[in-house]
Amino acid sequence: MPARRSPWMDQDLDDFRDLARTFCEKEIKPNVDTFIANKQVDRDLWNKAGDQGLLCLSIPEEYGGGGGTFAHEAILIEEQARTGDSSWGASLHNGIVAHYILAYGTEEQKHAWLPKMASGEVVGAIAMTEPGTGSDLQSVKTKAIREGDEYVVNGSKTFITNGAQADVVIVVAKTNPEEAASGISLIIVPCDAPGFSRGRVLDKIGMKGQDTSELFFEDVRVPVTNLLGTEEGQGFIQLMMQLPQERLIVAVSNVAAMELILDETMRYVHDREAFGRPIWGFQNTKFKMAEVATEARVARSFVDECIGLHLEGQLDIPTVAMAKLWCSERAQKVADICLQLHGGYGYMNEYPIARAWADLRVSQIYAGTSEIMKEIIARSLPAPV
Incomplete structure (x- = not known):
């Protein structure tokens, strides 16, 4: 099959891919096992990435960023995925x-924050999910109550990516607990604020090197100037406006994972022998790999279209919900087929397919579950005339 170049790529992005690939091959790939053992990446990985200009790629240069676009972000996501790493929360x-x-x-x-995030001095996280809320963001219990010139933040969060290493957290909280969506605001909370604490790094079935953590806020006081937005109560709308990019990020990583799985499994079925010949020699293997190649190609084409639309500011919420739903579901299907072709070795963590199979499962849950994606899509369907 001829190599395919995404239509949104250009020479500048080709050069950037070389930089991203070199960094990921040098700084991430040899350390994947260490990250998993430590349940987090090495802290200096963030500083090294900052030195190479790989942080805040699509943030304007005036704030210390790379001045690029989402295309640069997508390339870094792809190159990280192709090392088999799911630990680094970049x-x-x-x-x-x-x-x-x-x-x-x-x-x-x-x-105050973006230049430090671009250099790697500050690691960022966003705290949405709570033990009792999940996808129901309108029902968050964490409160940020104004007292004079300060907000007093109380509550707890769970499943927070970068939670153990974060230096700053954007907290989804109720500034008006009597309201649902209209009571939500986003508050910037530095992690050195008194009353802020971290719980355990959570023991997950996959993404074991990602420092997904619990966070606790006990009378944490921050200035009212730490509110994101011009007034209280804008948080829910802000979340809804930014979630499409988050969902596209998931779809991009899913496609890159499918392509990695395809390559790794093709290598395996040509090298591994059974009944006196390579596994590739069996018709079932060829048919299954044909399915996998097709799934990956279709997903890639759809995601490329979505990236193109996003770069033009035209990616709508239902379409990105379709991309997130399709790619997360299909990536798991691809991983399942390829694990089966590995036989017993597919169940061993030393093989990339085993880790990918476990890592991908959460894609159908975070950034909005598959069920939420279906609800969004269904709402956009026109009624019959």
Whole structure:
């Protein structure tokens, strides 16, 4: 099959891919096992990435960023995925946390946080999920109650990516507990604030090197100037506006994982022998790999279309929900087929397919479950005339 170049690529992005690939091959791939054992990446990975200009890629240069576009973010996501790593939370730091500050922050907030996030001095996280809320963000219990010139933050969060290493957290909280969506605001909380604490790094079935953590806020006081946005109650709308990029990030990583799985499994079925011949010699293997190649190609084409639309500012919420739903579901299907072709070795963590199979399962849950994606899509369908 001829190599395919995404239509949104250009020479500048080709050169950037070389830089991203070199970094990931040198700094990430040899350390994947160490990250998993430590349940987090080495802290200096963030500083090394900052030195190479790989953080805040799509943030304007005036705030210390790379001045690029989402295409640069997508390439870094792809190159990280192709090393088999799921530990480094750069896509959240770059494509989500930094963009909340860019989109809704004051000039003072942007200059205070974005340059440090771009250098790797500060690692960012966003705290949405709570033990009892999950996808129901309108029902968060964490409160940020104004007292004079400060907000007093109380509550707890769970499943927080970058939670153990974060230096700053954007907290989804109720500034008006009597309201649902209209009571939600986003508050910037530095992690050195008194009353902030971290719980355990959570023991997950996959993504074991990602420092997904519990966070606790006990009478944490921050200035009212740490509110994101011009007034209280804008948080839910802000979340809805930024979630499409988060969902596209998931879809991009899913496609890159499918392509890695395809390559790794093709290598395996040609090398591994059974009944006196390579596994590739069996018709079932060829048929299954044909399915996998087709799934990966279709997903890639759809995601490329979505990236193109996003770069033009035209990617709508239902379409990106389709991309997130399709790619997360298909990536798991591909991983399942390829694990089966590995036989017993597919169940061993030393093989990339085993880790990919476990890592991918959460893609159908985070950034909005598959069920939520279906609800969004269904709402967009026109009624019959």
